[in-house]
Each structure stands twice: as C-alpha cells, then as structure tokens.
Amino acid sequence: MGLPKFTRPKGGHEELSSNLYVANCGPAVGLTLDSIESAFSLYGTVKGVYPADESGCRVIVSYDDESSAQTALKALDRKTCSDLGGRSLHIRYSVQRPLSQVVPTDSVQVSLEASEMNIPGVYLIHDFISAQEEEQLLAAVDARPWHNLAKRRVQHYGYEFCYNIRNVDTQQRLGELPSFVACVLDKVPVFQKLDEAADVSLDQLTVNEYPSGVGLSPHIDTHSAFEGSIYSLSLSGPCIMEFRRYSNTNACFGDRDAESCDNSSNCIRKAIYLPPRSMLLLSGEGRYAWQHYIPHHKIDMVKDTIIRRGSRRVSFTFRKVRKGPCQCDYPQFCDSPR
Structure with a gap:
C-alpha cells in the first residue's frame, strides 16, 4: 500500500x-x-x-x-x-x-514486469500460487524449526546450503523436498513456455524469512553449486530485487558483498518489484552473469508509488544441485576451473 x-x-x-x-x-x-x-x-x-x-x-x-x-x-x-x-x-x-x-537515495527505476528489464533469462509470473496456498505454505514452515542467521531465519530441504563456503555438500543429503511444496512444483513446468531450457527437476529448497527492512547482499549464486535454473517464490510481503552486472570481473568477485554500485560504464543496475505470491526464474545470463540483491529498505518507490514492506517476507528458493563442474558461457563469472 x-x-x-x-x-x-x-x-x-x-x-x-x-x-x-x-x-x-x-x-x-x-x-x-x-x-x-x-x-x-x-x-x-x-x-x-x-x-x-x-x-x-x-x-x-x-x-x-x-x-x-x-x-x-x-x-x-x-x-x-x-x-x-x-x-x-x-x-x-x-x-x-x-x-x-522518504525514498532511499540509492534507488533505481523499478520495473513491474521482467520484460521491462530486458535481462536475458529473467522471468516473473504474478499470482503463481493462490492466497490459500500461500497461507498453507507459511503455516507449514512456521510449524518447523528455523535456523537463525545474523539478520534472518532459514530452513533447508534436500541439501543444506553452507553460507561459509557458498556451496552445498553433495554427500550430506537431507532427503526429498517436503510434500507441502507439491503445489509449487506441480506448476513450475509452466516456465518452459517462457524458457524451453528451464530445468524443472529441482532437489534443493532454501526458505528465508526476512524481517522488515532486512535485505540480501549482492551476489551470484555459486556456479559450481547449482544448475542453471533458480526459482524464487515471494510470500507474505513485497520487496524490490535489484540486478547488477559489472564489466570488471574483480568488482563482482573481489568485493561480492559490497552494496555500492555506481551507474558508470563499470556497473549496470536494473530492478524489479516482487509482489507476494509471484515466482521469479533466473536462468542463462540473468543467473550466471548478473548479481541479484535485495536493498535493506523498509520502503521502496515503484512507478511513483511508495510501497511499504510488510513485517516479514518469506522466500522459497528452489534449485538443482550440480554434480559436476559448471560449463556455462560466462567463465569470467564462474568458479569452476576450465
């Protein structure tokens, strides 16, 4: 609102x-x-x-x-x-x-549709699940134990993501994805109408709970950890996700947690509004070459409207764990040896 x-x-x-x-x-x-x-x-x-x-x-x-x-x-x-x-x-x-x-001075123009950003491999579907399904998903995770990080809480299914190494231990499988996400997985194949190469065989889930004002530092999901399709379902509260592409590889890897990014030729910034119940797909260039980032704001400016974030935002991020080295077309951003 x-x-x-x-x-x-x-x-x-x-x-x-x-x-x-x-x-x-x-x-x-x-x-x-x-x-x-x-x-x-x-x-x-x-x-x-x-x-x-x-x-x-x-x-x-x-x-x-x-x-x-x-x-x-x-x-x-x-x-x-x-x-x-x-x-x-x-x-x-x-x-x-x-x-x-009121509006943060570091804000960038925000798109409502992924097509407005023109980042290859980034797609967004609004109202991917119903309000009733959203309530059921939130109730399911709230009935399970959370793991506390510095500013947010997380749950892992399938495989645990290790934040200290930004990777997963493929030898430590937690089991199948929980049955309560079946309503989401059943709908994921619809993305293949937008991206024929979209992988829909997913085996890892991270649930993040962000309190109001808490975001996510700029990063590219480790290439060697996951395959090319990353799905992020937003629940409960809205947020802005910003994308950044650096022409200087050192800026992306040497200081990957830095939240400063100017609009010079070294850095391109784009952003999209993620409403509750929307599903975002990162694949191809958008997954491998662009950092994604959630600004640490309590309010955002979207198309001349001030949007106040909710008391919490819960994201369900679905991925497929990679079993071998990455062979992507973006070696300058890749951690797998060639």
Missing part, C-alpha cells in the same frame, strides 16, 4: 500543520481507521487517516486545511473522545516529508 510519510512529531504545538499525530488511537487499541476518520470529520474535511508506524496504536489524521486540524487538536488533545470509545487521545502536529526524504 502506498502511504504518505510524516516526520516524527517535534515538541510543542507551535508549528501549525494540516496533519495531526494522534497517539493511543488505532487498530491495536480496537479502533478502525474508518471510525477515527468519522470522529475527526466533526472538525473539518479529513483527507485521510494513516498508520503513523507499525505499532497500530498511533495514526496520522490529515485534514484539507490547518484551521480544521487546529480545531480538532484543541477539542480532543488529552481529553476523552466519546466517539472513540472514551479513549484519551494525545495529539501533536506533524508535517509530511517530501519524497526526497
């Missing part, structure tokens, strides 16, 4: 504004946004009521004019409001931030 962004209230009521920051008020204390709008509409035309943060107990009430906001503040601040369950409200003025202060 695209929402305006407001500055934190600053002491006192001396700075008039048409926007009010209202504490002890919101869904977490049993008040709907519609009921709040109705109560504050007694003092003027309300443009909108927005969550002030993720707590659910503070909102922004935005009026058409400053005089209406001033009237509401004088009438309701630190007084019980019978129209809102007799709650005592705490109100201050708040000022909407300009977009230049």
Whole structure:
C-alpha cells in the first residue's frame, strides 16, 4: 500500500500543520481507521487517516486545511473522545516529508514486469500460487524449526546450503523436498513456455524469512553449486530485487558483498518489484552473469508509488544441485576451473 510519510512529531504545538499525530488511537487499541476518520470529520474535511508506524496504536489524521486540524487538536488533545470509545487521545502536529526524504537515495527505476528489464533469462509470473496456498505454505514452515542467521531465519530441504563456503555438500543429503511444496512444483513446468531450457527437476529448497527492512547482499549464486535454473517464490510481503552486472570481473568477485554500485560504464543496475505470491526464474545470463540483491529498505518507490514492506517476507528458493563442474558461457563469472 502506498502511504504518505510524516516526520516524527517535534515538541510543542507551535508549528501549525494540516496533519495531526494522534497517539493511543488505532487498530491495536480496537479502533478502525474508518471510525477515527468519522470522529475527526466533526472538525473539518479529513483527507485521510494513516498508520503513523507499525505499532497500530498511533495514526496520522490529515485534514484539507490547518484551521480544521487546529480545531480538532484543541477539542480532543488529552481529553476523552466519546466517539472513540472514551479513549484519551494525545495529539501533536506533524508535517509530511517530501519524497526526497522518504525514498532511499540509492534507488533505481523499478520495473513491474521482467520484460521491462530486458535481462536475458529473467522471468516473473504474478499470482503463481493462490492466497490459500500461500497461507498453507507459511503455516507449514512456521510449524518447523528455523535456523537463525545474523539478520534472518532459514530452513533447508534436500541439501543444506553452507553460507561459509557458498556451496552445498553433495554427500550430506537431507532427503526429498517436503510434500507441502507439491503445489509449487506441480506448476513450475509452466516456465518452459517462457524458457524451453528451464530445468524443472529441482532437489534443493532454501526458505528465508526476512524481517522488515532486512535485505540480501549482492551476489551470484555459486556456479559450481547449482544448475542453471533458480526459482524464487515471494510470500507474505513485497520487496524490490535489484540486478547488477559489472564489466570488471574483480568488482563482482573481489568485493561480492559490497552494496555500492555506481551507474558508470563499470556497473549496470536494473530492478524489479516482487509482489507476494509471484515466482521469479533466473536462468542463462540473468543467473550466471548478473548479481541479484535485495536493498535493506523498509520502503521502496515503484512507478511513483511508495510501497511499504510488510513485517516479514518469506522466500522459497528452489534449485538443482550440480554434480559436476559448471560449463556455462560466462567463465569470467564462474568458479569452476576450465
């Protein structure tokens, strides 16, 4: 959902504004946004009521004019409001931030479709699974133990991915992929209509849970670890995935975790919006030669709309473990000896 962004209230009521920051008020204390709008509409035309943060107990009430906001503040601040369950409200003025202060300065134009990026081998299908299937998948992984990393939680199936070596131990098989992902695997062959070479015989799954604001460092999945098709299913929350291709191989491998990338001839940046229930395929050039990266943001700008990330995003990444050396057409990005 695209929402305006407001500055934190600053002491006192001396700075008039048409926007009010209202504490002890919101869904977490049993008040709907519609009921709040109705109560504050007694003092003027309300443009909108927005969550002030993720707590659910503070909102922004935005009026058409400053005089209406001033009237509401004088009438309701630190007084019980019978129209809102007799709650005592705490109100201050708040000022909407300009977009230049809201949107991350390192953002890049974001595509909604993979075809807009024009990266060979990258495909995206929206609504790949249903909302009911999404709920079932989340319930299934939440019923199983998570492994804690520094900023996110993971689960591995089929084979465990070892982050210290960026590879898998093919001698340590965990078993078959779990039965609860059958609804996903049954639909994967549809990608062969987009890419005839897409591999659909998958034997490794990594489930990642990203809290709000947590992303993924730039990287290319190790060539020697996995075959050419990598599928990533996004659940619960949206995110932006950025792709980077360096003309200087050292920039890609010597500093592969660096999050700095300029728009010079050394680095090309493109990005795509991944909504919940969408499935992304990385194959060919997009898999072997482009880094992919999830910026560490809580909000993103998508086609002039501010998108706020959810409290969590869960990704299901399906791959096929490679049993021999990689023979790709991108040796400058490949770790397999030729």
